[in-house]
Amino acid sequence: MLVSQVGNMDEKDVSHLLDDGWVPRIKTVKNRKYMTVRKGGKEKSLGPYNEELWNKIAKLCRVEHRLTLEDWNGLKSILATYNDTIAELKTEFNMLKARQEVVNDLFNLSEMVSQCPYSKMWYGQNFCSKYTWEKNPSEIIKLFPRVTFKRNKMNSQHMWRFVPHLNICGSCTKFLEPFCVQKALERVENNFKGFFDSAALLTESAQGRVRDDHYGCVHIGEDGYCTCWQYSGRRWDRDQKQAISDGKTVYHDNVKKHPEICASCPSFKPRGKQEAK
Secondary structure (H helix, E strand, C coil): CCHHHCCCCCHHHHHHHHHCCCEEEEEEECCEEEEEEEECCEEEEEEECCHHHHHHHHHHHCCCCCCCHHHHHHHHHHHHCHHHHHHHHHHHCCHHHHHHHHHCCCCCHHHHHHHCCCEEEECCEEEECCCCECCCCHHHHHHCCCCCEEEECHHHCCEEEECCCHHHHCCCHHHHHHHHHHHHHHHHHHHHHHHHHHHHHHHHHHHHHCCCCCCCECCECCCCEECCCCECCCCCCCCEEEEEECCEEEEEEECCCCHHHHCCCCCCCEHHHHHHC
16 A cells, blocks of 8 residues: 555545645655655655555556656757747857957967957058057066067057057957857857757657648647647646546647647557558
8 A cells, every 4th residue: 555655645645635736756856766746836745766656656646647748848948948048149158268269269360450440550560559558568568478569650649559469369359359259159050050950850750740631640639639648737838728537627738739749759640540440
């Protein structure tokens, strides 16, 4: 019996909880598995996980649950927020890291200088027009021994200026901005390419299962809702319809509207195959 294995609750108590809409699940805490029931934001423990007891609890549910539902919800959430996420990644990419990658990667100094808005030509040599000093910047010169500093009269201002060099320009946002943005976008797109390909295959498979012809699943009703899987609790993150099964309120998914639900369904059965029997 279930009595001595679920704390102070016996099989009847657990049955009442399930009838009241509590959903059983296996929870992992510090690499240990526990059996719990959840409803809304509340959760009750049924004790350490035991396969025999878990099977008994599952039989008390009277409603079938998809074993991969939790994993699929995670992927579905990623798909739903994909457009917003990629846009944020493109604009919020770590600029400091990108600058360092640029410095050590593809671009040479002459190419970068030619596109920097503050690089100005003076008698055949480029100088930075953004940072200038009236007096000899000796402390800065010590910090950048490989950078050439000169005093000239560019733009009618007799000031100390430096010749663009990666040692000093590598930390300048304006100097590397065009390259950083381009580089960041390229890397983000490359990192997500594998995910995009998988998502496309997943969507294609799901759409094939909800077709209206003989290739579509036999469990899809005329209204587009699945007639095979049903859930004791209402899911607000997708379209569901309410029904009565064995005197209990259950909910069915609108798989026509959310075909991704069908992508990994183990109960998929094409209409054509069923009719041929």
